[in-house]
Amino acid sequence: MKDFAISDNAAVQAQLDRLGALSLPQGRLGLDTVRELCARLGNPQDRLPPVFHVAGTNGKGSTCTYLRFMLEAQGLRVHTATKPHLVRYNERIRLAGRLIDDAMLADLLKEALDAAEPDLAPSFFEVTTAALFLAFARVPADACVIETGLGGRLDATNILPTAACTGLATLGLDHEAFLLSPDAGLPAFLPDDSLARIAFEKASIAKPGVPLVTLTYPAQAAQVVAETAALQGATVVARSAAWDASVDGAIHYRDAHGTLTLPLPTLAGAHQAENAALAVAMLRHQSAVAVSTEAMAQGIRATRWPARLQRLGAGPLTARVPGRTVWLDGGHNPDAGLAIARHLSAQPPVHVIIGMLANKDPAAILGPLGDHALSISVVPAPGHDAHRPEDFAAHSALPVRSFADVGDALAALPATGDVLIVGSLYLAGDVLRRNGEVPD
Structure with a gap:
């Protein structure tokens, strides 16, 4: 690819x-x-x-x-x-x-x-x-x-x-x-x-x-x-x-x-x-x-390293969920899923917005998170073939909703609950660009 x-x-x-x-x-x-x-x-x-x-x-x-x-x-x-x-x-x-x-x-x-x-x-x-x-x-x-x-x-x-x-x-x-x-x-x-x-x-x-x-x-x-x-x-x-x-x-x-x-x-x-x-x-x-x-x-x-359990700052995307923590991680494999889940286990449950390449395991992130997820929203991985909502539905007891992009997914979230955006470094890059946090 x-x-x-x-x-x-x-x-x-x-x-x-x-x-x-x-x-x-x-x-x-x-x-x-x-x-x-x-x-x-x-x-x-x-x-x-x-x-x-x-x-x-x-x-x-x-x-x-x-x-x-x-x-x-x-x-x-x-x-x-x-x-x-x-x-x-x-x-x-x-x-x-x-x-x-x-x-x-x-x-x-x-x-x-x-x-x-x-x-x-x-x-x-x-x-x-x-x-x-x-x-x-x-x-x-x-x-x-x-x-x-x-x-x-x-x-x-x-x-x-x-x-x-x-x-x-x-x-x-x-x-x-x-x-x-x-x-x-x-x-x-x-x-x-x-x-x-x-x-x-x-x-x-x-x-x-x-x-x-x-x-x-x-x-x-x-x-x-x-x-x-x-x-x-x-x-x-x-x-x-x-x-x-x-x-x-x-x-x-x-x-x-x-x-x-x-x-x-x-x-x-x-x-x-x-x-x-x-x-x-x-x-x-x-x-x-x-x-x-x-x-x-x-x-x-x-040391700073963007898109690795990064807490997003103020910007156009995070403004759609004011007052809440938005985590961003490009993790997409089982080891990354375990690391993310270990960190979030000490944090409040999160709404998950996920976009994952079609050649990755859709259970890699959702499996380790388990019941720490409040909701599942699926978005594209920009510029690449990505998993469909039904691919994730088999790995979660929660309803899985689909959105055109991260902005729409954030805007549709309930009024409370922190957020995890995850599943692809391509998605992470798009999020950083749209939130005005371009790596320097």
Whole structure:
């Protein structure tokens, strides 16, 4: 599926139109195309500042953001690549702390697209990756933080030759059609188990001689992570074995180097402390850049990450439900549903407004919420095929109503009760744009 984007800058839009015309040829999986594209561009991926490369099912974007804020709190210049964008394509490339400007973005996309012609036929994601590598190689910085897209093994970012550290966030079922597709080249040690296969795909960002810092996973998945890292010549730095953290009014982190007491994140959700701890462990188990405990604490407190249990501010959309809390989350898979439900369990019940891509599980969010939902309103996922109301009705005892957009759904809610808007990052981006909270 292509990830369409629009821009109010004509030069950027001209290149986004070219991107939108690209497709991934059926049956083509691998890194050969992005390697060739980057070779034509002078292999910018070989000339980057120290890289922190992060994969996972959920939490990888938040982990990258904690890394960015902690490194910046140390006074370092940091490039960041995260995905997808919510409102503007520029959000995918942050150079030395600032979103890439339109002029540079248009030039880089054109350079990458031109290099691919006439024969290469790259995908949207391969061109995006080549452009961000060009930006990161040309603008001076002290570190790069790069989030994978789908999986890791075949993600375009995985042509990185090395890194300061790699990290693996939570593992769960998502993007099964891609990550569980048949592949004759899988290693013999891989069991016939869906989570184990996903663990292999994501742990394959491991790089020779580079630490792979991980969370705790079910035994079979953890074994696959260890064997995958060994296959790549990497060392696993696993939670519970090499580092650990507990949460009790603060993050109590410990490893062989000592113990730290760090503040809780301001981001909502208990899982955010886990993401912050993973970022801390990554910084503690690499030697390319030094980050003090004080900078880690400052960075954790300062971290912002839109559309992840974000409490919306005043704006045109929230004005339709005055005096009520409106939560926004782009979560769309079972792990995200559990994290959202855990956070909201300590909050009043909510009216749920949901828009979810048709290839996602409609029970992923509604199932964990259970009777904490006051009502269910279904809206489109802008620009994409989405589940219909009847798809959700089978997973809720509540009546399911359908609306043309989020504004109409908000206006039709009863006079009391907080709100959760959820189910897709595409929907989340539309909500932020319409409420005047465009990420910067």
